[in-house]
Amino acid sequence: MQSQTKSIRVFAPATVANLSCGFDVLGCCLDTVGDEMVISITSEPGVRITKIEGADLPLETRKNVAGVAVEALLEAYESEVGIEIEIYKNIKAGSGIGSSAASSAGAVWAVNHLLDNPFSPQKLVEFAMEGEKLASGNAHADNVAPALLGGFTLVRSYAPLDVIKLHTPEDLVMTVIHPQIEVKTSDARSVIKQKVTLQQAIHQWGNVGGLISGLFTENYDLIGRSLEDVIIEPMRSILIPEFKNVKKAAMDKGALGCGISGSGPSIFALSKGMETAKLVATAIREVYSKTGLDFDIHISKINSKGIKIIE
Ligand code: HSE
Numbered sequence: 293m294q295s296q297t298k299s300i301r302v303f304a305p306a307t308v309a310n311l312s313c314g315f316d317v318l319g320c321c322l323d324t325v326g327d328e329m330v331i332s333i334t335s336e337p338g339v340r341i342t343k344i345e346g347a348d349l350p351l352e353t354r355k356n357v358a359g360v361a362v363e364a365l366l367e368a369y370e371s372e373v374g375i376e377i378e379i380y381k382n383i384k385a386g387s388g389i390g391s392s393a394a395s396s397a398g399a400v401w402a403v404n405h406l407l408d409n410p411f412s413p414q415k416l417v418e419f420a421m422e423g424e425k426l427a428s429g430n431a432h433a434d435n436v437a438p439a440l441l442g443g444f445t446l447v448r449s450y451a452p453l454d455v456i457k458l459h460t461p462e463d464l465v466m467t468v469i470h471p472q473i474e475v476k477t478s479d480a481r482s483v484i485k486q487k488v489t490l491q492q493a494i495h496q497w498g499n500v501g502g503l504i505s506g507l508f509t510e511n512y513d514l515i516g517r518s519l520e521d522v523i524i525e526p527m528r529s530i531l532i533p534e535f536k537n538v539k540k541a542a543m544d545k546g547a548l549g550c551g552i553s554g555s556g557p558s559i560f561a562l563s564k565g566m567e568t569a570k571l572v573a574t575a576i577r578e579v580y581s582k583t584g585l586d587f588d589i590h591i592s593k594i595n596s597k598g599i600k601i602i603e
Contacts, residue, residue: 298332298333298406299330299331299332300330300331300402300405300406300601301330301601301603302328302329302330302331302401302402302600302601302602303326303327303398303601303602304326304327304328304329304394304395304397304398304399304401304439304599305321305322305323305325305326305390305394305439305595305598305599306322306325306326306383306390306394306592307319307321307322307389307390307393307394307434307435307436307439307554308320308322308390308466308468308554308558308560309390309432309434309435309553309554309555310434310521310524310551310552310553310554311444311551311560311562312499312518312520312549312551313496313503313518313520313521314434314446314500314503315521315523315524316432316433316447317434317446317447317448317500318434318444318445318446318447318500318503319390319434319435319438319444319445320443320445320460320594321438321439321441321442321443321444321594321596321598322389322466322468322590322592322594322595323592323593323594323595324590324591324592325382325383325468325590325592326382326383326394327346327379327380327382327391327395327398328382329358329378329379329380329395329398329399329402330377331376331377331378331399331402331403332375332376332406333373333374333403333406333407334374334375334376335374336374337372337373337374338353338374339353339359339362339374339375339377340353340374340375340376341356341358341359341376341377341378341379342376342377342378343379344379344381345379345380345381346379346380346381346382347379347381347384347385347391349379349381349385355426356395357392357395357396357423357424357426357427358377358379358395358396358398358399358423359377359399360396360422360423360425360426361395361396361397361399361420361421361422361423362375362399362400362403362419364418364419364422365400365404365411365416366403368411368415368419369407369411373403373407377399379395381395384470384472384474385474386474386475387557388470388475388552388553388554388555388556388557389470389553389590390435390439390554392424392426392427392428392477393420393424393435393436393439394435394439395423396419396420396421396422396423396424396427396436397416397417397420397423397435397436397439397440397598397599398439399420399423400416400420400440401416401440401599402599405601413440413441413455414453414454414455416440417433417436417437417441417453417455418453420433420436420439420440421433421436421453423436424436427477428476428477428478428481428555429481430477430478430481433447433450434447437455438598439598439599440598440599441455441457441598442457442595442596442597442598443458443459443460443594443595443598444457444458444459444460445457445458446458446504458508459507459510460507461507461510461512461515462510463512463565464512464515464548464562464564464593464594465563465564465565465566465568465569465593466560466561466562466563466569466590466591466592466593467547467560467561467563467569467570467572467573467590467591468553468558468559468560468561468589468590468591468592469538469559469573469576469577469580469587469588469589470557470587470589471532471533471534471557471558471580471583471585472586472587472588473533473557473585474557475531475555475556475557476555477554477555480528480531480555480556481555483527483528483531484524484527484528488523492523495520495522496521499517499518499519499520499521502514502517502518503515503518506518512548512564513548515548515549515562516547518549519548519549519550519551519562520549521552524552525552528552528555528556529552531556531557532552532556532557532559533557533583533585534579534583535559537579538550538559538576538580539551539559539561541572541575541576541578542559542561542575542576543561544575545568545572545575546563546571546572547561547568547572548563548564549561549562550562559576561576566591566593569591573589573591576589577589
């Protein structure tokens with residue numbers, strides 16, 4: 293008996309969460325960095341991770357972010373299905389560009405596709421958040437939402453979940469530097485103080501509104517002015533070598549804004565146009581070359597579609 297009936301290979305993109313002012317609520321999807329996954333429907337009920345390449349991650353379903361996310365989906369599907377998952381990781385764990393989110397979002401998106409799309413993108417975000425909960429102890433949606441919906445997304449509310457896709461201005465390009473040190477999201481969350489002052493809150497929600505308005509009106513200056521974080525960045529940036537110098541180098545070369553990508557250690561700089569993004573890459577490479585640390589640099593346009601099927 294042939295056990296595999298249907299199978300697809302998907303590209304599961306990296307994402308940049310928070311975007312400075314929007315801790316846990318804003319994120320965007322990258323185009324040139326991501327994992328690949330092969331998802332198959334089989335005749336044997338249950339979820340099995342059959343292969344992982346490129347990372348040392350657990351094959352056990354309950355311990356794997358893709359596994360728990362798909363289990364959440366199948367529980368809601370209420371009919372017996374067998375799923376096999378192969379994961380080909382390119383995004384390093386603990387890099388701050390949504391490694392766990394790519395796996396959980398990619399898996400639920402592909403399973404939904406193979407089942408003829410019974411669930412809305414919003415429901416898929418909910419299932420994928422189970423993977424984030426396993427990875428970091430917190431079911432944040434600001435990486436899985438842009439991976440699933442593409443472009444820029446806002447989590448307007450967590451209870452009930454309300455995820456909104458924002459507009460993506462065509463000319464925005466991300467430059468991301470990933471220093472090869474691991475910062476676990478759970479550790480980076482533990483350094484954050486749980487209280488903010490009213491002054492900080494006023495500052496921050498002005499910027500969130502400004503950034504969203506800037507995206508919709510394609511006002512690049514406004515986008516740049518709004519990429520500011522007075523709450524999280526001061527606490528977390530101390531975990532990232534050369535953060536201040538990288539930011540200065542990026543801004544000096546004309547980046548619209550620069551901040552910590554997700555929980556770090558990656559740093560993102562958003563620019564208008566590929567030319568500026570490349571200049572920014574050269575400048576931050578220079579800063580990091582002096583540290584003796586290994587690092588990767590990615591340049592990517594914003595991926596407005598999110599996860600996609602590949603051959
Ligand atoms: N919003 C999350 C955090 C994103 O900053 O902890 C993790 O990638």
